[in-house]
Amino acid sequence: MDRRQFLGACALAPLAGCARPPASLPPGAFLGPDPLVGHRLRDAARKPEGASERVGVLIVGAGIGGLSAAWWLRRGGFDDFLVAELQPEPGGNSRSGANAISAFPLAAHYLPLPTLESRTLRLLLADLGALRGDPFAAKPVFDEALLCAAPQERLFLNGLWQEGLVPEAGLSAREREQIHRFFAKVGQMRGIRAARKPFALPMALSSSEADLVALDRLSFREWLLREGFDCEALLWHADYACRDDYGTSADRVSAWAGLHYFACRDGEAEGASLDTVLTSPGGNGWIARGLADPLAERLRCATAVTRLQRTRTGWEAWLAPASGGVARRVEARAVIWASPLFLAAHLIQGLPDPALNYARSVEYAPWLLAQLSMKSSPEEAGGVELAWDNVLYRSASLGYVVANHQRFALRAAPSVWTWYHAFASEPASMARMKMLMLPREHWIGMIADDLAPVYPDLLRHVERIDLVRHGHAMARPVPGFLTSAGRHWFAAGLPDLQFAHADVSGFSLCEEAHSRGVCAAERVLARLAGRRADSAVLI
Structure with missing residues (x-):
């Protein structure tokens, strides 16, 4: 049309x-973001003019993934990098x-309490002054100004406001029993299976046991009905959760992703309840600003990467003002791609077919x-x-x-x-x-x-x-996303081309973008320094 x-x-x-x-x-x-700026990337790229600029690492995109990659590079003592961001301001969904x-x-307005597995996220929060004392404590101490004040959530149901977002007022005994049974089942899924949790943050640390992976073959709604969860109030709550984190309804979300939403979050904090989140008037803007401010001239906003191609010594990128104009050539020893994957399919030359197919299929x-x-x-x-x-x-x-x-x-x-x-x-x-x-x-x-x-x-x-x-x-983590060969290719990347966007996880969470950014930066650092990557950071 x-x-x-x-x-x-x-x-x-x-x-x-x-x-x-x-x-x-x-x-x-x-x-917020100007949609017409992104549409200009669909136009044919103009050949760069003038001399090339050389840089050790080019980071494409300044959302949480790209900014976290830059943070990890700087933390490792590496400053020879450039971050190119299409929009006028950094931060992506955390602006x-x-x-x-x-x-x-x-966009994003909160961060759940980081899990024990989210080690580098805890380090980041400590660097930003949001976490005090031991970042790896079971119950870290967070800045009280960031712990969401009560009442945190309420739901308008049957003409009244109730506390919390799980429907309660006016439910029958059968409905209450189903909701109780659902959350009991989810609670059991938070336990350890062999060496890993069934559902973890970052998601790549989740168990890969066959019965859990098989959940990716059906939708979350199908799983709920199969398990006997058919009351309207619970189905609405599951649907709300999927729309909130995944932007689509429970009948379109992979059952694995639907259960991950409910079972992966078990972070705790001193003096806070389990469901407390970190927030500020600007949502997650405090995280984006804390990551971007130290970058100074290494961060170039309103800059479009219109082409990326391999050379004998690394990668060549064409960079142009987002508003249009003369492009410049940037030569990099390595690239960290921290922009959406559908752009990678358009702009990175020579991606293998499984990667291209996945990038083009992401909803x-x-x-x-x-x-x-x-x-x-x-x-x-x-x-x-x-x-x-x-x-x-x-x-x-x-x-x-x-x-x-x-x-x-x-x-x-x-x-x-x-x-x-x-x-x-x-x-x-x-x-x-x-x-x-x-x-x-x-x-x-x-x-x-x-x-x-x-x-x-x-x-x-x-x-x-x-x-x-x-x-x-x-x-959107639709059924089949978890086991897609293309998604796994992006998760591994190439030694000098790493991918640091939450799309690699298959869904958009701040924790996922951060962990992908750190993992990509650690792999690149190890390659450029000729050492083995730190296995504690890899996902």
Whole structure:
């Protein structure tokens, strides 16, 4: 369907789930990544002009994977590297924004307490001052300002707010028994099998026993029904979890990935409950800034890598301003690719067929975020008070987080609510086209309609609405992703070409991007130094 057909279809059939916005709307703009910048990479690359620039390591992409690779290189005493980032700001899905009221997340908004296996992540948090004392303690001490304050989560169900996101109010005894049995089963899966946990973070440290790997052959919903979990409340919660972490519904997610969501997180902290997360008004922006700030001139934003090809001594990359212009040639002894894999398929010359096939087959979930600058506080329903994360049962969206929740005395308006929506129920290409072509008014109407069951007069309390579009926000771990030969090729890479994006894990988590970045950097460091890579860092 081309642009004209799409707009004609919209005119003939109004889109479902979109309320008609009032005549007068709050002002605002589109924030975050510019989708048109990425589209320019599809154009034919212009041959570079002028002399070549030489560098030891070229890192392509400054999301958490690329920034973590740079952090590990610097930690190993290696400074001869360059980081090229397409967007004007580093951070990828961990970027943040700010206005006169508060900082706010532009995508990822929290980090679960790191597991014992996430050793380098704990080292990073210690370097950033977020973790104090022994980073490998069973219960590390974290900066209290980053531990999410209570109430952390609430769910709007049957006209009231309840604590937590697992449905409770108004459930039958049978439904409660199923939910209890499900979480008991998940709890058993956190134990050790032979030498490894069934489900670990990083995911590459998970057990490879046949019965667990076989879970990748069916969807999470199929597994739930096979195990006798068929109550609507539990199926909704499983579906919500998949939309939250994977950008798609439980009937499209690999059962292995669905169970990994529930069974992999067992990190603890001194003075915090098991489900506590680390957050800030800007979401995970504090991590991205902490990684990017020390890089100085080694980080070049608004820079497109338009071609990567092997040479006799390493790799040659073509770098050009993202806005267009003359390209320059960069020669590198090694490359760490920390951009999405679908770009690797377009830009890296000579990838083997299994890698190309996998990179081209990855499904990417489109997301829409909205920053609602609240000038006054809407009337609240009864139950639990306003929480950091606020979710509506059966909503098509994922609810909203309150940016200034950590500032205990300032939880009332003015505040910023960040509303999240994953396009899980329609083809991703259609959703991307919608986000590019439909105006702010459409999306504001959808937001008002989504939150109307709780806040029927929401827009009266909003002074500004800014939108954030992520066309390729995260890879979806559909059945078959775990055992794909192509994914395993990217996980191994080549001695002088390593891959450091969360796509290599098959789903987008900060922990996965970080571990892939460190592993890639350690392998490259070892090659350039002529030594064996540290097995404690490899995944």
